[in-house]
Amino acid sequence: MARITQLLDAGQTLSFEFSAPRDEAGAERLRQTLARLSLHQPQFMSVTYGAGGTTRGPTRDWVHTIREDFDIEAMPHLTCVAHTRDDVAGIIDDYRSDGIENILALRGDLPQTAESANQAFDTAAELVSFIQERADWDIGVAAHPEGHPMARSREADLTHQAAKLANADFALTQFFYRAEYYEQFVGQLLARGVDTPVIPGVMPPTNVAGIERMSALNNTEFPSEIRERLESANSAAERREIGVDVAVNLGRELLELGAPGLHVYTMNFSRAASEVASALGWPAT
Ligand code: FAD
Secondary structure (H helix, E strand, O other): OOOHHHHHHOOOEEEEEEOOOOOHHHHHHHHHHHHHHHOOOOOEEEEOOOOOOOOHHHHHHHHHHHHHHHOOEEEEEEEOOOOOHHHHHHHHHHHHHOOOOEEEEEOOOOOOOOOOOOOOOOOHHHHHHHHHHHOOOEEEEEEOOOOOOOOOOHHHHHHHHHHHHHOOOEEEEEEOOOHHHHHHHHHHHHHOOOOOOEEEEEOOOOOHHHHHHHHHHHOOOOOHHHHHHHHOOOOHHHHHHHHHHHHHHHHHHHHHOOOOEEEEEOOOOOHHHHHHHHHOOOOOO
């Protein structure tokens, strides 16, 4: 197994993101998705974490499954909202005993009604420092090229993101649909002296309502020309073709811009992610 910085040193990486399913039907689908996408020999896969610990066990179990059953490096996400220091220390120790070497450190979002009285960390940057004290791992963080929705200002957001990335080994971005947002963001980081590798996240837009909801939550633009193309489609298959086409064109532009890799958001489905990977030079073998 390998550290993500070593994988990045070897060339542009392909990675896929999954989330722990809620039921047995979802688990069966994810196993099939993993089997299909592993054929593209991605450099790593990542598994999300339910903010507040709702998927604590399942995230760990799926990361273990990917590493053991598919022989692919897997990285757990970890959010710190609503966690005490002891909670996080326990999770880190658990991963250390399982041989984990990479982690994505996040703040996470809790529903506004949820309690977070015992929360030890307010930001992902604080979580990164805590992990660094306890484990010799590669630590990734989230990056928001279009700005975080709760930022006080674009400038405050960039200052925070630059400081967070400067202390991390790599970053994975929120999805976005214009390569220029990535180019500008990386340029703004460089202007602040930060050259941490930023792996862009690519989400094939196959579902208008889903992208609309996530874009509103994450402060990402859903370009009208993409929406109009999707709305003119007559079937789910046609929408998938359009979504793959958009993601392939965006991915190609990002790779040409020198992005260190591509992180494909799969929503636990294999087909669109597989078509994107194949078209961008990572065929199933
Ligand atoms: P932070 O970096 O702590 O903060 C986010 C923003 O808050 C900053 O960009 C900045 O604008 C502001 N801010 C924070 N601290 C300061 C400061 N000191 N000064 C000024 N401004 C500040 N969520 C999950 O629940 N589970 C997951 O598995 C998960 N995976 C993700 C994976 C990726 C690749 C991405 C991009 C997001 C993921 N998220 C996940 C969502 C994430 O938890 C949310 O976007 C959350 O709102 C912010 O997390 P963060 O780690 O970027 O937070």
